[in-house]
Amino acid sequence: MDVLIRKAKKKDVDEVYNVLLEMIKSEDASSKRVSQFLMDSRKKRSDFQDSAKQELIREFRERNSTYLVAELNDKIIGYIRGNIIQNKDPFFQVTKIGYLNALAVLKNHSGKGIASKLNKSLEKWFKENECSQIHLEVFENNPATKIYEKWGYKTFNRKMGKKI
Secondary structure (H helix, E strand, C coil): CCCEEEECCHHHHHHHHHHHHHHHHHHHHHHHHHCHHHHHHCCCCCCHHHHHHHHHHHHHHCCCEEEEEEEECCEEEEEEEEEEEEECCCCCCCEEEEEEEEEEECHHHCCCCHHHHHHHHHHHHHHHCCCCEEEECCCCCCCHHHHHHHCCCCCCCCCCCCCC
8 A cells, every 4th residue: 555645735625625524523523522512612614615625725825834645546545734833932942833733534544554654744844844842632532542642642731611
């Protein structure tokens, strides 16, 4: 299985969108297990398809960001998105932090090392851009947590919310 990892192009938007839809279903399942509050915050807009595709195209071009796709037999089967933020904390040294914003692989291709290949390519990009750390956020109970832990990620903060 020869999977190609490459930068996303505008022509990829429809295939990336289909992978995104599968990831959203998985995240919705995780959100349901956590709370109705999360589900309420994830209600889709009436123009979801158009707005999502426009956002994907914007993300493909975003500065200090990369959007990589995994391609097999000319079909996109996964993607990863990362961006770099300059940490300008007034109390600590200025550092570049890489953020893993999104990672998705089609379910029928999971468990084949594709996510790991995408992650390695993103980590290489972060290193080339002098990032000192990589951060990510993941819903509690999301099965992806296990792979992030396998890759060396540790929980150091907890994002919380409540409905008012």
